[in-house]
Amino acid sequence: MLRSTYNWSLGDRIAQSNQQFIQGDYCDIRTKREACPLTCFVSKNGASGEPWKDAKFDQDGRLKNPRRSAGDIQVTALPELKKARPWFGEIDSTVLQQNVKRLDTAYKNFFSARRCANEGRGFPKFKNRSNFTSFTYQMGAKVQGNKVYLPKLGWMRFFNSRVIPEGFTIKAATIRKRQDGWYASIRIEDKTIPDYVQKPLNEVNSILGCDLGITKLVHLSDRHQIDNPKFSTNKKARRTLKIRQRRVSRKVKGSKNRKKAATKLGRFHKKITNKRVAYQWDIANLIVSRKVDAIALEDLNVSGSAIR
Known part of the structure; x- marks a missing residue:
């Protein structure tokens, strides 16, 4: 049900965006109403309501409430969704709200990636069972x-x-x-715990530098090197992955045996991930336990995403 609301909200935004920037004003045959792209890309006749609803003005005639975003419009339309589809009442209201905000985050990441010329985050996609x-x-x-x-x-x-x-x-x-x-x-x-106060630079006397290695995981400026166990690329792990991936590829697509083999493969990947995360936390604990005033890290593009 959450996947359907996510896909419905995304489809609504795409449809109203097409009305505003591609098709222009037109009469919807199904609703027999005129689409109004001047209000918002989620228009007043769309599935999400009026962007200027409950707007208030001060004595000088200036707008007090700012124009609502598409996410705010779709969040306020959730009660109407529950009336139209009563089975959505089985879901907590905050879960439905966070589901719409999740789509807002996807839009925000897409436009920020475009501004930074980073091709790593694309336009939000419709979700299916496997990725939701x-x-x-x-x-x-x-x-x-x-x-x-x-x-x-x-x-x-x-x-x-x-x-x-x-x-x-x-x-x-x-x-x-x-x-x-x-x-x-x-x-x-816990609000009783005070916030961490950063030291000013003039009080920093000792710094520990961390450099990402190739054969080693981390090289420290005090000549200490931290080994990289290579949980997924060692001989035993590569052999196990090869066998389990082969078992998946040999099963008939859509069969129960293929799902069972894929589950075993996923569990092995999960085991590798758990080992890697636990090791990284141990190394982080080891680094921060050094008696230094500051720790310096490289600003590297580790993911290797294309940047123009």
């Missing part, structure tokens, strides 16, 4: 021992891998589907 596997609760999540409460879903058991410290409150929870099950990432906050 997460959702976020903005409020209402609770944790008690080995049980977690998710609004509209209720209490359920889970493996509490990290106990929430005393004094912290749960701000949000993101549920993600992985190859070996479902995971909950919980964001917590």
